[in-house]
Amino acid sequence: MNEDRIFAIPLMGQSLDFKISRLFARSPFYLIFNTRNHNIQFIKNEFIDDKIQSGKTISKFLISQKVNIFCACEIGFNVQKIAEKNKVQLIILAEQSEFTGEELLNIIKNKNNN
Amino acid sequence: MARPINPRRVFSRPKVKGFIPMGFYSSDLDTIYLTVEEYESIRLKDYMFLSQLESSEHMGISRPTLTRIYDKARKKIAEALCEGKQILIQGGNVIYLEEWYLCSSCGSKFNSMNNKENPTKCPLCGDTKVEQIDS
Known part of the structure; x- marks a missing residue:
């Protein structure tokens, strides 16, 4: 498969040592990971304080950054709707998982090396 | 009718x-x-x-x-x-609208971007122990 797989992972801070945020749309930062070139990028959530529809806005923004996989513990209705429309894959992590950015990245990297 | x-x-x-x-x-x-x-x-x-x-x-x-x-x-x-x-x-x-799958290895749930094909691998951990979540 030649298509780039670009993950958006919600993180509590701007480093791989921070844990994954439980909420997707209200996460302070996003880790963007490209599985083809292993490129890592941190994006600050500028819409975190939006009173309404922050999920819609941040999803559209992430999709404009060519993200095609949203990975989170909880994903709200607006994010689901935008993802469905734009053919973005959703991955909901197991409820008890409390990965740091680095731990989750290692899982994804191991998968792509196999 | x-x-x-x-x-x-x-x-x-x-x-x-x-x-x-x-x-x-x-x-x-x-x-x-x-x-x-x-x-x-x-x-x-x-x-x-x-x-x-x-x-x-x-x-x-x-x-x-x-x-x-x-x-x-x-x-x-x-x-x-x-x-x-x-x-x-x-x-x-x-x-x-979407079928959801469960990876019994890492416990994550995911949907298929292409609904015509059942995924055989978990998009996160790559394990093949994937089953469709059924009602």
Whole structure:
């Protein structure tokens, strides 16, 4: 498969040592990971304080950054709707998982090396 | 001849098949059957807090139809709560917008970007122990 797989992972801070945020749309930062070139990028959530529809806005923004996989513990209705429309894959992590950015990245990297 | 009923659009399958009452007066013999479209109407209106119009658009039905389905669902749930009956979620005329899969290795759930093909590998850990989440 030649298509780039670009993950958006919600993180509590701007480093791989921070844990994954439980909420997707209200996460302070996003880790963007490209599985083809292993490129890592941190994006600050500028819409975190939006009173309404922050999920819609941040999803559209992430999709404009060519993200095609949203990975989170909880994903709200607006994010689901935008993802469905734009053919973005959703991955909901197991409820008890409390990965740091680095731990989750290692899982994804191991998968792509196999 | 009556017009055939259009299938209602449902985002994903319910997490559980039903609910069992507890306690002395509970009765697992009496069962209330909640259809998947009734469950979806409750989920959209009372859990996602969508308006009637938004919910009806989401399910691909008119607003009066949604109201009818929703009222029926609430009556059934009220009956089950007050009379201690078990609820089974099954049946109904629905099409699922997305199929969800569970990876038994890492425990994550995921949907398929291409609904025509069943995924054979977990997109996160790459394990092949993947099964479709069924209602």
